[in-house]
Amino acid sequence: MPxxxxxxxxxxxxxxxxxxxxRSRGGYEQWKRAVTTMQPAEIVDLTAxxxxxxxxxxxxPTGRKWQFLPNNSxxxxxxxxxDEAEPGTFKDHMLLEETPHQVLEGMLIGTYAxxxxxxxxxxxxxxxxxxxxxxxxLAQARxxxxxxxxxxxxxxxxxxxxxxxxxxxxxxxxxALLNSLEGRRGEPRLKPPFPAVKGLYxxxxxxxxxxxxxxxPHILKNGPEWFARVGPQRSPGYKIVSVSGHVRxxxxxxxxxxxxxxxxxxxxxxxxxxxxxxxxQPGGGSSACLFEEHLDLSYDFxxxxxxxxxxxxxxxxxxxxxxxxxxxxxxxxRFFAHESCGQCTPCREGGHWLAIxxxxxxxxxxxxxxxxxLVSVSHQMTGLNLCPLGDSIEPFLxxxxxxxxxxxxxxxxxxxxxxxx
Amino acid sequence: xxxAARQRDFASIVAEVRPQAERLxxxxxxxxxxxxxxxxxxxxxxxxxxxEAMDATAQWLExxxxxxxxxxxxxxxxxxxxxxxxxxxxxxxLSCLIDGxxxxxxxxxxxxxxxxxxxxxxxxxxxxxxxxxxxxxxAPCMQVNLEFVYDLTKEKxxxxxEAMRGGTYEVPPLPQSTxxxxxxxxxxxxxKKSSGAQGVSDPNDPGGMGDPSGLRMIERLAHDxxxxxxxxxxxxxxxxxxxxxxxxxxxxxxx
Numbered sequence: 001m002p003x004x005x006x007x008x009x010x011x012x013x014x015x016x017x018x019x020x021x022x023r024s025r026g027g028y029e030q031w032k033r034a035v036t037t038m039q040p041a042e043i044v045d046l047t048a049x050x051x052x053x054x055x056x057x058x059x060x061p062t063g064r065k066w067q068f069l070p071n072n073s074x075x076x077x078x079x080x081x082x083d084e085a086e087p088g089t090f091k092d093h094m095l096l097e098e099t100p101h102q103v104l105e106g107m108l109i110g111t112y113a114x115x116x117x118x119x120x121x122x123x124x125x126x127x128x129x130x131x132x133x134x135x136x137x138l139a140q141a142r143x144x145x146x147x148x149x150x151x152x153x154x155x156x157x158x159x160x161x162x163x164x165x166x167x168x169x170x171x172x173x174x175x176a177l178l179n180s181l182e183g184r185r186g187e188p189r190l191k192p193p194f195p196a197v198k199g200l201y202x203x204x205x206x207x208x209x210x211x212x213x214x215x216x217p218h219i220l221k222n223g224p225e226w227f228a229r230v231g232p233q234r235s236p237g238y239k240i241v242s243v244s245g246h247v248r249x250x251x252x253x254x255x256x257x258x259x260x261x262x263x264x265x266x267x268x269x270x271x272x273x274x275x276x277x278x279x280x281q282p283g284g285g286s287s288a289c290l291f292e293e294h295l296d297l298s299y300d301f302x303x304x305x306x307x308x309x310x311x312x313x314x315x316x317x318x319x320x321x322x323x324x325x326x327x328x329x330x331x332x333x334r335f336f337a338h339e340s341c342g343q344c345t346p347c348r349e350g351g352h353w354l355a356i357x358x359x360x361x362x363x364x365x366x367x368x369x370x371x372x373x374l375v376s377v378s379h380q381m382t383g384l385n386l387c388p389l390g391d392s393i394e395p396f397l398x399x400x401x402x403x404x405x406x407x408x409x410x411x412x413x414x415x416x417x418x419x420x421x
Numbered sequence: 422x423x424x425a426a427r428q429r430d431f432a433s434i435v436a437e438v439r440p441q442a443e444r445l446x447x448x449x450x451x452x453x454x455x456x457x458x459x460x461x462x463x464x465x466x467x468x469x470x471x472x473e474a475m476d477a478t479a480q481w482l483e484x485x486x487x488x489x490x491x492x493x494x495x496x497x498x499x500x501x502x503x504x505x506x507x508x509x510x511x512x513x514x515l516s517c518l519i520d521g522x523x524x525x526x527x528x529x530x531x532x533x534x535x536x537x538x539x540x541x542x543x544x545x546x547x548x549x550x551x552x553x554x555x556x557x558x559x560a561p562c563m564q565v566n567l568e569f570v571y572d573l574t575k576e577k578x579x580x581x582x583e584a585m586r587g588g589t590y591e592v593p594p595l596p597q598s599t600x601x602x603x604x605x606x607x608x609x610x611x612x613k614k615s616s617g618a619q620g621v622s623d624p625n626d627p628g629g630m631g632d633p634s635g636l637r638m639i640e641r642l643a644h645d646x647x648x649x650x651x652x653x654x655x656x657x658x659x660x661x662x663x664x665x666x667x668x669x670x671x672x673x674x675x676x
Contacts, residue, residue: 075450087514087553118450125461125498126554128567161448166457167498169552183456183482185495201451244516244557251558285515285553315557317516331518335552341495 003267006238007214008254011098017133019140022101028146030220031105034112035156043113047216050224051236055091056081056172056209057284057313059235059301066114068196069204076204078111079181080121080213082130083165083172087285087335088315091240091252092210096123096130099214100137104160106213108147109220111158114206118159122177125165135162169339173387174207176341187341188387211240231257235300239314243268246275246320255299257311262295265318275320279403281396283312285332286388288395289319291403309395325404326411329374329397330358336393347390350381354393366412374408375401430598431473438462438474442481452482456492460499468596469500469605497551498567502605504547505540506594507585509533510564511573513550516557525561525573526550532582540601545585547605568592 009025016022034043048063069076080103084092095103103121111119123131138160141147149157168186170176175189178200199205215237219227227237239257241264244250248269255264261280271277279289282299288309290297297303304311319328337351354377360366378394385391401408441462445455456478463474470493479486493499500508511517511526530536533546540547556562559571570581584590 084555085553088516088557089553090555090557093555124555125496126564126567129569163454164458164461165498166461166496168496180457181454182451183453183492185492187495242557244560245519250516250560281515317519317557319519323519327523328515328519331513331515335514338552 002256002259002263004238004254004256006218006254007095007099007102007211007240008252011094016099016101017137019101019137019144022099026221027101027217028105028141030217031108031146032152034109034220035151035154040113040115043109043216043220046224047113047219050219050227051234052212052215052219052227053235053237053301054209055211055215055239055314057086057286059311062208062212065196065208066110066206068194069114069206070197072204074203075118075201076114076116077200077206078107078114078116078119079174079177079200079205079207080107080110080119080210081172081174081177081207082121082123082127082210083169083177084124084127084210084313085169085172086313086315087332088242088244088281088317089284089313090242090244091314093124093127093130094252095210095214095240096127097133100130100134101141102214102217103134103210104137104141104147106216107160108158109216110206110208110213111160112156113216116206117157118161120161120163120181120200122163122165122171122181125167127164131162131164138162168341169335170341170387170389173389176387177207178205185341187343188389190386232298232300232302235302235311239311241299241314241316243316243318245317246272246277246323247318248272257300258298260296261290261299261316264299264316265295268318271318271320275322277318278321278323279319279325279400281315281317281319283310284315285335286310286392286395287312288399289403309399325400325407326358326362329400330355330362332396333358333393336389340389344385344390346381346384350377350390351393354378354397361408361411364411368409368412371401371405371408371412427599431471434463434466434474434598435477437466438477439481442478446481453484456482456484456489457496460489460493464499466596467598469503469599471599500547500605503597503599503601504595504605505544505601506597507545507590507592508547508549508564508566508595510549510551510554512552512554512556512560512562514553516553517561520560522561522573525563525575525578528575528578532578538604540603540605542603544597544601546582547601565590565592566595 010016014021044063044066052062053059054062082092082096107119147158147160163181165171165180171180171186173188174195176186178195180186181200195205195207197204230236230238235257237257238254240252240254242252250268253267265277277292279291281287281289282304290309294307297307301311334355337355340347340351342348354374357370357374361370375398378397382391382394442459445458446452449455459478460470464470467474475489475493476486479489493501511522511529513522513526529548533541533548535541535548537550554562554564556569556571561573562569562571563573
C-alpha cells in the first residue's frame, strides 16, 4: 500500500523537537542553501514548477499565490496558518507538536522567497502544547543563528513571531486570521483586495498553511520534478490525510495524491468487524459526502471537485452502516452555526435556524416539511456570504438528506404531535 | 471579596502581567496585535479575564475599553466570568460523536450534576462541550485546562474526576483569583453573534425543542434574555460614560 514518509518521516520514532536530532537528518540544510546560494525568485519559480497546491483547504497553487505580490518596496509579511479547526482534520496539530523545526524551516524558506523580513505563525488557541513546543523550537533555532539578523553571514534577516488564537474556527479563513492577528474580532474581510495586495497592517501578505510550508524544504532538496511527477498532473505531490470515523486504525497517513478512497480505507485497516462503509466525507466538515459507489475514485483535488465535493484539508471521515446521519448532520450544522462570525445574515441566521430545526426533528417533534426545509434553507444560504463558512452547511447536509432521506423521515414519523393544517 | 481586597489583589496581578505585556507588545509592528496575547497572559494569572484586566489592557494598548471588550467577547477561550479549577471540554463534533462522544457527554453531565457552560457548586469543575479539537484519530477526546485527554471511556472519566477531587490530577488546576459562580457563560455574547440565537437553543434542554408549534421558541426568545444586572461590564460602561459626561460638562461649565 502506498504510504510514504516525507513530512512524516521520523515521527513516532525520533524526538524531532530537538534541534540536534532534526539537524542530524539534514534539517535546516535547505534553509542554509536557500539563503546562501539562491535568489528568492528562484524559489518562487521552483515552487510554481512543483505544482504544489495549498494544503489548508482551498488548494490554490502556492507559487502562483506568491506571484500575486506586487513588486514594490513596502514591508510584506508571511503568515503561517496553524488555526487548524476543520472538523476531522488533525495533521497540522501533529506537524506542530512532532516536528516543529520542519514547520519553521518551511516558514523561513517561504518568507525568504517572498522577500519578507517578518513571519508570523498563528496557532490555534486550543493547541497549548503545540504552542509551547513551537516556541521552544524557535528559541533553539534562534540560539543557533537560524533565525534573526544577518543569517549565515549574509545581509538577510528574518524575524519570527508566534501568535496564539483564542478559540474561533473562522480565524482559519485568511482575512479573519489577519484581523485576529491585528488584535481585532476575527471577522473575514471583503475581498478584493486580496491579502497579497492588502493584508496584515494593510501591507502585502501571504498566508500559507502549515503543511504547505513544511513541504518546501523537501521540494528544494529533491527538486520540483520529484514532486510534480507524483500523482495526477494538475494535483501532484504527497499529502497528509487525516482519516477518522468508522475505521479500525484512524490516523494521519501520508500518501501520493491519486490514491483511491478504497485504498485509503484499506490503509486505515478497513471497516470495523462485520460492518460496511456506506459513506465518506472526503474533505472536512465543509465537504459533501460521497458513497460506497465512489470508493474507487482517485483522491485528488480535481477528481473530488468533479464529483461535487472537495479534497479540502484532507480530512477523510468514513461512516459505516450504524451511522445516524441525522445526528451527524446536526453535529456539523450546530458547529457552523456556533462558529459563524455573525457578519452576514444568511450564515448567521440560516445556520442557527437549521440547527434548531434539526433539534426539533431529533426530539421527535419535527414536521414532514422540516426535512425539505433543511435542504432549501441551506441552499438559500449559499453564495451570499463574505467568506465560505455560510456555504459550508449545504454540501454535507444536502448530500446526506438526499441519500439517507428515510432516516430523516423516520424521525419525523415518530412525532407524537399531529398538526392540523 | 471586598472591593478593596479585590483592588489590592489586582495590583499584584498587574505587577505580574505588566512586564509580559511589554515583551509581547515589542514583538509586533503594531501594538494592538498584542491584544489577544495580553488577555491570555491575564487569564494565565487570574484564571479568567476580569473587567479590570480588560481595562488595563485597553490602557496599555491605548485603545478604548469597548474595543477590548468587543474583541474578547468574540473568542470562546477567554472566560469573562470566573471559572472552576478544572475546565472540562469534551468534543461534540462529528468524528467524536460517531465514536461515542454523546455517551461520554451524558456521563459527564450525570457525574458532575451540571450542564454545558456551568460550574459545579464546589467550584471545582466548569464544563463545556466544544467543537472539533483536531484529535479525531483518538476519539472521543477532550481537553482539561487545554491539555488533551484521548480515547475517553467511562472508566477514564471516573478516574479523572476522582484524581481531581483528591488533588492528584496531573494537569495543574486553573488559578482561582475570584470564586466562580454557577454560570460562567455570558449568555448575551459568549461565542454567539446572533441576536436571534439567544435563549432559543438551550443545550441543557434539547428536548425543549420538541414543541412543533414554535411557540416555546418564541417564548424563550422573549423571556430568557440576560437581565441587565447580570452584565457587569456593560453596566460599568454606562456608569463610566455617565461619569465622564458629567466631568466633561463640569469642565465646560468651569471654562
